[in-house]
Amino acid sequence: MSHPPAPRTVEELTITSNDEVVTVRQKVRATAIELGFSLVDQTKVVTAASELARNTLVHAGGGQANITIVQNGARRGIRLVFSDNGPGIPDRQLALTDGWSSGGGLGLGLSGSRRLMDEFVLESEPGRGTVVTVTKWTR
Amino acid sequence: MDRVPILKIGDVLIVSIQGDLDDQSVLTLQEDLADRVVATGAIGVIIDITAVEIVDSFVGRMLSTIAGMSRMLDAETIVVGMRPAVAITLVELGLSLGGLRTALDLEKGVALLSRHGTQGTSDLSAVGL
Numbered sequence: 001m002s003h004p005p006a007p008r009t010v011e012e013l014t015i016t017s018n019d020e021v022v023t024v025r026q027k028v029r030a031t032a033i034e035l036g037f038s039l040v041d042q043t044k045v046v047t048a049a050s051e052l053a054r055n056t057l058v059h060a061g062g063g064q065a066n067i068t069i070v071q072n073g074a075r076r077g078i079r080l081v082f083s084d085n086g087p088g089i090p091d092r093q094l095a096l097t098d099g100w101s102s103g104g105g106l107g108l109g110l111s112g113s114r115r116l117m118d119e120f121v122l123e124s125e126p127g128r129g130t131v132v133t134v135t136k137w138t139r
Numbered sequence: 140m141d142r143v144p145i146l147k148i149g150d151v152l153i154v155s156i157q158g159d160l161d162d163q164s165v166l167t168l169q170e171d172l173a174d175r176v177v178a179t180g181a182i183g184v185i186i187d188i189t190a191v192e193i194v195d196s197f198v199g200r201m202l203s204t205i206a207g208m209s210r211m212l213d214a215e216t217i218v219v220g221m222r223p224a225v226a227i228t229l230v231e232l233g234l235s236l237g238g239l240r241t242a243l244d245l246e247k248g249v250a251l252l253s254r255h256g257t258q259g260t261s262d263l264s265a266v267g268l
């Protein structure tokens with residue numbers, strides 16, 4: 001039996017400014033193109049990345065984005081991990097509700113990203129930080 | 140930060156967003172447009188997003204805010220040139236963009252405004268902001 005190939009990390013980016021949110025979008029786009037995603041799926045992945053990168057900057061004061069290429073059998077995918085050491089999310093259920101925002105946002109970033117991606121995992125502990133891991137597979 | 144130029148043709152302000160704007164540039168455009176609508180008494184605003192590859196909640200909110208703001212200043216906003224992939228993604232993101240008028244391209248956008256009483260003129264002046 002052959003082992004599945006190890007995930008390959010393509011980019012490790014810091015998110016500390018609006019400019020770096022733009023950089024995250026561009027690197028995610030480049031990776032999605034490299035993986036052969038359709039234009040619609042590229043757009044979905046980049047939009048989700050934009051939402052999650054902005055959350056990291058706005059709600060946690062900055063953090064990190066990792067872009068990884070993953071493989072499952074014949075299918076390849078893109079995995080994005082957004083992590084921060086910010087205030088965390090006290091009520092994850094509430095945060096994932098369409099339209100709920102602790103600030104003046106539309107409250108669509110988390111719930112919308114969950115719809116746009118194939119897999120979505122939100123880990124958070126108040127006072128310790130937040131990790132959002134999302135994956136999309138090629139069709 | 141990039142500053143997006145605002146053109147004035149007759150009574151209409153036209154903005155063509157090029158490339159990937161950071162959030163601060165998006166907010167600056169929103170404020171610049173409000174100022175220009177008041178300063179020029181424009182009756183219409185056309186925002187061309189043909190070159191825009193993604194519209195997320197931040198840009199979506201900016202478009203709605205501009206539409207609401209210009210409506211209060213007696214101008215109508217029309218968003219033109221939305222890519223199909225962007226439209227599909229917006230729906231899944233959950234952004235309804237209610238109240239926002241759209242047209243397929245610039246020409247159709249201008250035609251929409253004309254029907255609302257604009258006189259199309261050839262007075263094209265690039266407004267350096």
Ligand SMILES: Nc1ncnc2c1ncn2[C@@H]1O[C@H](COP(=O)(O)OP(=O)(O)OP(=O)(O)O)[C@@H](O)[C@H]1O
Nearest residue numbers: 055059088095101102105106107108109110130196
């Ligand atoms: N990385 C994070 N750290 C701390 N809190 C977060 C983080 N990400 C999201 N949140 C919390 O979850 C809420 C919902 O996030 P979501 O992105 O859905 O909406 P929003 O950012 O408030 O508005 P928008 O629709 O403009 O993105 C936020 O208001 C915030 O309270």
Ligand SMILES: [Mg+2]
Nearest residue numbers: 051055105109
């Ligand atoms: Mg958000």
